[in-house]
Amino acid sequence: MAKISFFSVAFKNLKRKTFRTGVLVFAIALLVSLLIFAISFTVSVASSLKKSSQRLGADLVVVPVGARGFAEEFLLESKNTSFYMPFSIIEKVKKIEGIDTMTHHTYLSSISGLCCDIVPTRIVAFNPATDFIINPWLQKSLGRPLQLGEAIAGAGTSENLGLGLLDIEATIFDNRFKIVGELEKTGTGLDHALFMTEENLNNIIESGKSPLKKGEISIIFTKLKKGFDPDFVGRVLEGEIPEVDVVARSGMGEKFLNTLADINKIFLLTTVLASVLTTFLVWAIFSAIANERSKEIGIMRALGAKESHIVKLYLIEVLVLGLLGSIIGVLAGTYLSALLAGSFSLLKNISAGLTVGQQAAIALVGLFIGTAICVAGAMMPINRIKKMEPLLVIKEE
Amino acid sequence: MSFLHIENLSKTYTVDDSTFVGVDNISLSINRGEFLSIVGHSGSGKTTLVSLIGGILKPTAGRVLLEGVDICTLDDDKLSEYRAQRIGFMFQFASLLPILTARENVLLPGIFSPDTKTDNAKVARDLLEMVGIGEKLDSYPSQLSGGQQRRVAIARALLNNPDIILADEPTGDLDEDTEAEIMHLFEEINKKKGVTIILITHNLELAGKAQKKLRMTKGQLVGI
Ligand SMILES: Nc1ncnc2c1ncn2[C@@H]1O[C@H](COP(=O)(O)OP(=O)(O)OP(=O)(O)O)[C@@H](O)[C@H]1O
Numbered sequence: 001m002a003k004i005s006f007f008s009v010a011f012k013n014l015k016r017k018t019f020r021t022g023v024l025v026f027a028i029a030l031l032v033s034l035l036i037f038a039i040s041f042t043v044s045v046a047s048s049l050k051k052s053s054q055r056l057g058a059d060l061v062v063v064p065v066g067a068r069g070f071a072e073e074f075l076l077e078s079k080n081t082s083f084y085m086p087f088s089i090i091e092k093v094k095k096i097e098g099i100d101t102m103t104h105h106t107y108l109s110s111i112s113g114l115c116c117d118i119v120p121t122r123i124v125a126f127n128p129a130t131d132f133i134i135n136p137w138l139q140k141s142l143g144r145p146l147q148l149g150e151a152i153a154g155a156g157t158s159e160n161l162g163l164g165l166l167d168i169e170a171t172i173f174d175n176r177f178k179i180v181g182e183l184e185k186t187g188t189g190l191d192h193a194l195f196m197t198e199e200n201l202n203n204i205i206e207s208g209k210s211p212l213k214k215g216e217i218s219i220i221f222t223k224l225k226k227g228f229d230p231d232f233v234g235r236v237l238e239g240e241i242p243e244v245d246v247v248a249r250s251g252m253g254e255k256f257l258n259t260l261a262d263i264n265k266i267f268l269l270t271t272v273l274a275s276v277l278t279t280f281l282v283w284a285i286f287s288a289i290a291n292e293r294s295k296e297i298g299i300m301r302a303l304g305a306k307e308s309h310i311v312k313l314y315l316i317e318v319l320v321l322g323l324l325g326s327i328i329g330v331l332a333g334t335y336l337s338a339l340l341a342g343s344f345s346l347l348k349n350i351s352a353g354l355t356v357g358q359q360a361a362i363a364l365v366g367l368f369i370g371t372a373i374c375v376a377g378a379m380m381p382i383n384r385i386k387k388m389e390p391l392l393v394i395k396e397e
Numbered sequence: 398m399s400f401l402h403i404e405n406l407s408k409t410y411t412v413d414d415s416t417f418v419g420v421d422n423i424s425l426s427i428n429r430g431e432f433l434s435i436v437g438h439s440g441s442g443k444t445t446l447v448s449l450i451g452g453i454l455k456p457t458a459g460r461v462l463l464e465g466v467d468i469c470t471l472d473d474d475k476l477s478e479y480r481a482q483r484i485g486f487m488f489q490f491a492s493l494l495p496i497l498t499a500r501e502n503v504l505l506p507g508i509f510s511p512d513t514k515t516d517n518a519k520v521a522r523d524l525l526e527m528v529g530i531g532e533k534l535d536s537y538p539s540q541l542s543g544g545q546q547r548r549v550a551i552a553r554a555l556l557n558n559p560d561i562i563l564a565d566e567p568t569g570d571l572d573e574d575t576e577a578e579i580m581h582l583f584e585e586i587n588k589k590k591g592v593t594i595i596l597i598t599h600n601l602e603l604a605g606k607a608q609k610k611l612r613m614t615k616g617q618l619v620g621i
Pocket residue numbers: 392410411412417418419437438439440441442443444445446489
């Protein structure tokens with residue numbers, strides 16, 4: 001090369017000990033992939049819970065006393081559970097001050113009566129007259145109300161049922177149903193249900209093949225009048241009607257999030273430990289590098305290199321190392337997260353999934369932390385050497 | 398006021414609890430364009446003295462003034478600029494960077510003191526030709542003999558057109574012919590370019606070619 005620059009010198013330095021460079025890159029890649037995985041996991045769980053509760057569009061959710069957890073599992077995690085309360089609760093809820101509109105669902109678990117061998121699916125019966133949860137989705141997907149003898153599948157259910165084929169007939173608890181289509185993906189637990197109107201459910205109940213009794217409902221969704229505090233109305237509701245529990249939208253998934261907080265703590269501890277370890281490794285390796293090259297640093301200083309020149313030279317080296325390791329780590333971590341997402345039941349049950357924006361942000365965080373750790377670990381030894389008197393480091397060997 | 402003025406300069410090295418005298422209260426004035434030689438026994442303080450002048454070692458006491466400016470009071474940036482632009486160092490010991498080729502080693506001072514006016518690539522090639530390494534531009538130090546490495550180091554010291562050359566036994570392991578060539582080179586740059594040269598040598602004959610000859614003993618300077 002007929003010309004040299006800080007970059008060319010730094011790259012030549014990097015190539016000196018390829019094995020050592022490789023070990024450092026690998027260590028950083030490992031750390032960053034762990035980081036990416038941990039962040040992806042927690043962010044995707046937390047944001048999908050938030051999205052789900054927002055999609056439901058209700059301010060307060062009223063469920064039978066003791067069923068709060070089941071309701072959240074059903075709505076947010078699509079677990080198959082059932083819980084019931086008498087129809088008469090609706091009238092009691094209506095009287096509470098601050099309640100604007102309300103609608104109710106009845107959930108029927110497990111449709112083993114359906115034609116083929118399929119994963120148990122939940123049936124959601126809703127009241128088309130008052131509904132504000134299903135109707136908007138139905139409007140988009142079907143463009144008309146559901147008729148008697150018709151059902152529509154949630155986006156996740158159709159996969160289960162093997163429905164590419166629309167307009168199929170299904171037998172549910174001995175009643176024939178025509179499945180007229182599938183809803184758009186909503187990102188809530190309801191994606192995994194089969195929907196029909198209350199009328200249809202009544203027919204099933206009358207046929208006597210289901211465990212359900214007439215006049216039972218599972219859940220009431222309410223919207224509040226303007227200016228009413230959901231938490232306050234919720235407390236009033238629970239006080240006046242002892243048979244129910246109330247979940248405010250902001251409190252949705254709280255139990256789940258608490259579990260998640262513990263997992264987060266473990267992740268945090270692991271990543272902090274791994275970061276400290278990696279910093280230490282970088283520090284140790286760069287201490288060795290600084291000692292090895294102290295004579296060269298002294299010579300460069302004698303030839304007119306400023307302290308900042310020495311820092312620049314090594315900063316380039318460490319940035320290349322850090323960026324290379326971090327990029328590999330980001331790729332590996334993102335791949336790992338996608339790969340493992342399927343094998344975590346926690347992630348499978350919620351409609352987890354990160355947007356491209358979120359993934360990019362997480363990648364940037366990983367890139368930044370990986371590189372920052374490299375720089376932090378390397379700068380200490382470099383700073384020590386650059387401060388020494390040139391002649392003394394030149395002679396030191 | 399002289400070009401380079403050294404005033405009551407002392408350097409003692411402290412190792413653990415004991416101190417060693419490197420340079421002991423030296424005062425000296427050197428004019429611009431002067432060619433000075435210093436001889437002296439091993440351990441008499443020659444390397445210490447030129448290191449103090451070159452700003453790669455801090456004195457325990459005294460001052461080094463270049464054109465009236467005390468280099469010991471300069472901050473790191475200014476002192477580095479002083480080393481880069483005014484001083485050309487030739488070390489007593491091997492001093493090439495092993496990862497760089499001969500040509501790149503010569504070019505190295507250029508990145509610390511960017512000068513867009515001169516074409517460093519050409520200057521480096523010419524300098525290496527001049528010291529007789531024109532054939533080995535892209536050899537690494539490990540592929541060069543000790544004497545060849547030394548010549549590369551000499552070319553490197555000249556890249557930035559220094560005002561003062563501090564040559565610490567530059568011809569220590571060169572054969573007589575090459576030694577004579579290098580000396581001739583020194584005389585030439587001293588005469589033609591007016592570069593001030595301080596040459597340390599054990600060779601009294603070489604020392605005799607300088608305008609001014611000094612001897613060091615136990616950290617002190619005596620005339621010959
Ligand atoms: N880093 C150091 N620590 C302690 N003492 C030192 C150090 N460097 C040099 N000395 C001492 O300072 C004195 C002068 O050393 P210096 O290297 O200047 O001698 P020199 O004249 O260049 O010798 P030579 O001809 O062998 O190169 C010596 O006695 C040496 O032992």
